[in-house]
Amino acid sequence: xxxxxxxxxxxxxxxxxxxxxxxxxxxxxxxxxxxxLVASCTVGGGGTARADAGAAGAxxxxxxxxxxxxxxxxxxxxxxxxxxxxxxxxxxxxxxxxATQELGAFNLDLKGLDVRxxxxxxxxxxxxxxxxELTVTPARRIGKGRTFETVVTYGGTPEEITDEEDExxxxxxxxxxxxxxxxxxxxxxxxxGSMAWFPGNHHPSDKAAYDxxxxxxAGYTAVAxxxxxxxxxxxxxxxxxxxxxxxxxxxxxxxxVSPFKVTTTRAGDLPVYLATHPKQxxxxxxxxxxxxxxLAWATALFxxxxxxxxxxxxDHNPTLGYALETQTKPYFGSDPDELVVVHELAxxxxxxxxxxxxxxxxxxxxxxxxxxxxxWEEKRGGRSVQxxxxxxxxxxxxxxxGIWAYxxxxxxxxxxxxxxxxxxxxxxxxxxxxAVGDEKFFAxxxxxxxxxxxxxxxxxxxxxxxxxKSGKDLDGLFDVWLRGKGRPAxx
Numbered sequence: 022x023x024x025x026x027x028x029x030x031x032x033x034x035x036x037x038x039x040x041x042x043x044x045x046x047x048x049x050x051x052x053x054x055x056x057x058l059v060a061s062c063t064v065g066g067g068g069t070a071r072a073d074a075g076a077a078g079a080x081x082x083x084x085x086x087x088x089x090x091x092x093x094x095x096x097x098x099x100x101x102x103x104x105x106x107x108x109x110x111x112x113x114x115x116x117x118x119x120a121t122q123e124l125g126a127f128n129l130d131l132k133g134l135d136v137r138x139x140x141x142x143x144x145x146x147x148x149x150x151x152x153x154e155l156t157v158t159p160a161r162r163i164g165k166g167r168t169f170e171t172v173v174t175y176g177g178t179p180e181e182i183t184d185e186e187d188e189x190x191x192x193x194x195x196x197x198x199x200x201x202x203x204x205x206x207x208x209x210x211x212x213x214g215s216m217a218w219f220p221g222n223h224h225p226s227d228k229a230a231y232d233x234x235x236x237x238x239a240g241y242t243a244v245a246x247x248x249x250x251x252x253x254x255x256x257x258x259x260x261x262x263x264x265x266x267x268x269x270x271x272x273x274x275x276x277x278v279s280p281f282k283v284t285t286t287r288a289g290d291l292p293v294y295l296a297t298h299p300k301q302x303x304x305x306x307x308x309x310x311x312x313x314x315x316l317a318w319a320t321a322l323f324x325x326x327x328x329x330x331x332x333x334x335x336d337h338n339p340t341l342g343y344a345l346e347t348q349t350k351p352y353f354g355s356d357p358d359e360l361v362v363v364h365e366l367a368x369x370x371x372x373x374x375x376x377x378x379x380x381x382x383x384x385x386x387x388x389x390x391x392x393x394x395x396x397w398e399e400k401r402g403g404r405s406v407q408x409x410x411x412x413x414x415x416x417x418x419x420x421x422x423g424i425w426a427y428x429x430x431x432x433x434x435x436x437x438x439x440x441x442x443x444x445x446x447x448x449x450x451x452x453x454x455x456a457v458g459d460e461k462f463f464a465x466x467x468x469x470x471x472x473x474x475x476x477x478x479x480x481x482x483x484x485x486x487x488x489x490k491s492g493k494d495l496d497g498l499f500d501v502w503l504r505g506k507g508r509p510a511x512x
Contacts, residue, residue, distance in 0.1 A: 112134075113174050
């Protein structure tokens with residue numbers, strides 16, 4: 022199989038606030054092969070399945086090979102040295118994890134890049150690679166429940182994971198992984214791209230804290246998630262140290278390198294860090310006002326902001342074609358409009374703090390972020406939320422095309438970012454609001470973000486939660502709007 026078989030296009034286009042997937046690059050593993058991968062892993066190059074090896078996949082219903090089994094990562098310590106001239110990356114990943122079973126071997130996800138050394142608890146480990154699977158056999162078995170440390174030293178030319186159609190068109194619109202820009206690069210991870218620049222357990226169900234140190238040539242700025250803890254210049258190179266204490270799924274981790282201009286402000290007590298490419302200078306004063314305003318508005322609706330800092334990165338990456346909700350600092354390839362900013366900031370609650378348990382549950386991210394756009398449009402004096410809902414139902418809204426193709430909680434691998442996940446997902450939320458009333462609706466939303474803060478959730482949990490909190494029988498609503506096929510007979 023090729024490494025692109027796992028990758029759908031799951032991002033948000035600034036022009037239309039959602040980009041259509043490139044189906045050529047979004048094929049799933051054959052079912053038999055996928056089950057075999059989840060059930061076993063290859064160790065020592067011998068091709069032997071071992072009962073004490075962590076699974077080479079997390080068992081995701083859409084992308085079974087993503088992630089790994091047998092351990093739970095608690096912390097990533099990434100030390101990166103990047104040279105834009107030549108696109109060369111050297112890295113050391115210190116991965117602290119807890120074994121959830123006895124481990125004689127375990128897997129990490131890593132695409133491309135040369136592995137130079139792997140040590141587990143200070144001892145050299147044996148490794149084997151097959152596709153994006155790096156199998157590690159430690160010198161000593163790891164007991165169930167024990168915390169262990171894996172150090173991977175690696176480097177080379179990080180890869181841009183590109184849709185087949187984009188390769189033919191020589192553009193970046195479908196790209197993720199390590200994406201070169203005009204004068205730098207950015208690491209974008211949804212859903213599999215993070216494996217192009219660091220090894221790890223790359224499934225949203227395994228969240229961890231992060232420390233990321235990036236060294237780049239002087240004159241460049243390296244921006245990552247969380248709070249900037251230090252800068253140091255030595256020998257013509259500058260290091261930036263970033264710390265994320267709150268759990269983060271690996272697809273939300275990011276590093277952006279460019280000659281950014283940095284603006285700082287505050288949203289109440291919250292530090293806000295804005296990095297803007299010089300060619301996007303006009304975005305800085307607008308975002309300095311908009312980000313705090315949107316965060317205050319969203320906090321009132323959705324509950325306390327879940328992280329220790331906020332911000333945004335506005336790059337000069339015009340052919341990328343989408344924005345991404347990278348944790349604490351959404352990434353925009355060009356100057357975004359207000360609705361795009363609101364969409365990605367809403368994801369800090371829905372997707373980043375409350376993270377989908379599997380990729381099938383992505384409508385819980387996108388439905389809420391899309392609904393936030395509707396609420397913001399109404400707040401700004403545009404269409405009412407009800408009018409937007411009606412325009413979607415009647416097919417009058419430009420983004421309503423295709424929303425009835427499948428139930429939003431039942432995508433296929435190649436359709437996981439199609440319109441039902443976004444628009445029809447938002448419609449489910451509006452029907453809930455109508456069913457329980459405004460006061461109960463927003464109180465329940467805040468309870469949802471509080472109860473699942475920094476955790477994972479799936480669709481079944483969401484349904485049970487709303488029925489319990491509302492005290493209503495909502496089966497009919499969910500059967501029609503969430504599970505039903507085609508457009509409901511009445512709105």
